[in-house]
Amino acid sequence: MKIVDLRLGMLRAPLRTPFKTALRTVNAVEDLVVMLHADDGRIGYGSAPATAVITGDTHGSMREAIARYIAPRVIGQDIADLRHLLGGIQGAIERNGNAKAAVEIAVHDLWAQHYDAPLYRLLGGGTPVIRTDLTISVDTIETMVADALTAIDRGFDALKIKLGKDIDVDIERVRAIHDAVGDRASLRLDANQGWSAKEAVRALHALENAGVRLDLVEQPVKAHDIDGLRYVTERVATPVMADESVFGPREALALIQRRAADIINIKLTKSGGLSNALRIADLAALHGVECMIGCMLESSIGVAAAAHLAVARADVITRVDLDAPSLCVDDPVDGGTRFDASTITLSDAPGLGIRRIHGLEAL
Ligand SMILES: C[C@H](N)C(=O)N[C@@H](CCC(=O)O)C(=O)O
Ligand SMILES: [Mg+2]
Numbered sequence: 001m002k003i004v005d006l007r008l009g010m011l012r013a014p015l016r017t018p019f020k021t022a023l024r025t026v027n028a029v030e031d032l033v034v035m036l037h038a039d040d041g042r043i044g045y046g047s048a049p050a051t052a053v054i055t056g057d058t059h060g061s062m063r064e065a066i067a068r069y070i071a072p073r074v075i076g077q078d079i080a081d082l083r084h085l086l087g088g089i090q091g092a093i094e095r096n097g098n099a100k101a102a103v104e105i106a107v108h109d110l111w112a113q114h115y116d117a118p119l120y121r122l123l124g125g126g127t128p129v130i131r132t133d134l135t136i137s138v139d140t141i142e143t144m145v146a147d148a149l150t151a152i153d154r155g156f157d158a159l160k161i162k163l164g165k166d167i168d169v170d171i172e173r174v175r176a177i178h179d180a181v182g183d184r185a186s187l188r189l190d191a192n193q194g195w196s197a198k199e200a201v202r203a204l205h206a207l208e209n210a211g212v213r214l215d216l217v218e219q220p221v222k223a224h225d226i227d228g229l230r231y232v233t234e235r236v237a238t239p240v241m242a243d244e245s246v247f248g249p250r251e252a253l254a255l256i257q258r259r260a261a262d263i264i265n266i267k268l269t270k271s272g273g274l275s276n277a278l279r280i281a282d283l284a285a286l287h288g289v290e291c292m293i294g295c296m297l298e299s300s301i302g303v304a305a306a307a308h309l310a311v312a313r314a315d316v317i318t319r320v321d322l323d324a325p326s327l328c329v330d331d332p333v334d335g336g337t338r339f340d341a342s343t344i345t346l347s348d349a350p351g352l353g354i355r356r357i358h359g360l361e362a363l
Pocket of ligand 2: 190192218219243244265
């Protein structure tokens with residue numbers, strides 16, 4: 001099966017409520033969608049959002065990277081030559097992880113369709129049902145407590161609390177949510193780089209001493225501050241997870257060797273797609289380090305690919321933060337993966353199983 005064309009589209013999906021972190025506020029998912037057309041009429045779908053303040057990618061940079069650099073490495077290639085195709089995508093241009101992720105996802109979708117199997121089976125198999133946490137945006141204490149209780153009513157039993165604005169209010173935010181939620185949900189904190197290392201240790205000690213048990217704390221310090229990350233990891237009982245500090249396998253290996261964090265958050269946009277995400281999973285497994293699979297504020301196309309990876313690599317991906325579709329009003333994608341509040345169910349349709357995308361604007 002040969003790839004004969006690559007087309008792009010834009011997909012917009014409004015959120016139920018604004019998504020607020022220490023880094024940005026988002027009102028709607030806006031993904032660049034990649035459609036790879038094969039000579040037998042099949043289409044492979046991939047997507048990624050713009051995450052300028054996290055990865056540096058914008059919709060404009062993604063379009064340029066794909067149209068000018070990546071597409072020529074893909075069009076005309078045989079889908080069965082997967083390794084060659086992925087090498088071409090990764091070598092086409094430096095960085096531009098979101099663009100590479102969108103194309104790699106489409107390639108994997110088409111590749112699995114070619115072998116008439118759901119993607120997760122070809123990546124390693126597993127049980128095609130996983131459960132995600134839900135993100136609670138950083139806001140006033142009252143709003144965050146109300147959002148946490150609503151999430152529990154929706155069936156979520158793990159909450160990821162966004163912090164990183166003001167350390168003393170952050171401590172109060174977590175204590176208030178913990179008091180309201182009790183043992184009905186496990187709590188994960190994500191400061192999105194908003195604290196200094198010393199502030200993080202102070203906040204976590206305050207919470208630990210108050211009897212607040214946390215599943216993990218994610219990216220407490222600046223992305224480049226690996227010494228700071230290790231400083232926190234060495235001093236707190238709560239497991240520390242690296243997110244913005246680890247994009248690809250090289251950073252993962254360096255972080256593991258320096259013992260700078262306990263857990264690694266893998267995201268397809270950061271790693272530039274599934275090939276490097278699998279390498280991170282392998283490195284982590286080799287060193288006995290657990291991973292979370294995460295997502296950006298993005299559509300269910302990219303999140304479905306991440307879910308297939310999570311199912312196939314459940315040996316090392318022990319936590320799931322794939323809540324973006326559950327934060328949207330509707331899912332514009334028909335077929336394939338079902339996102340039903342906390343439960344994510346993969347279908348046994350070939351590839352990602354996507355049948356149709358509503359409201360897709362052709363570019
Ligand atoms: C959506 C997911 N739960 C999440 O929080 N992802 C990121 C931020 C996503 C974004 O800004 O688009 C994270 O920091 O973990
Ligand atoms: Mg994070």
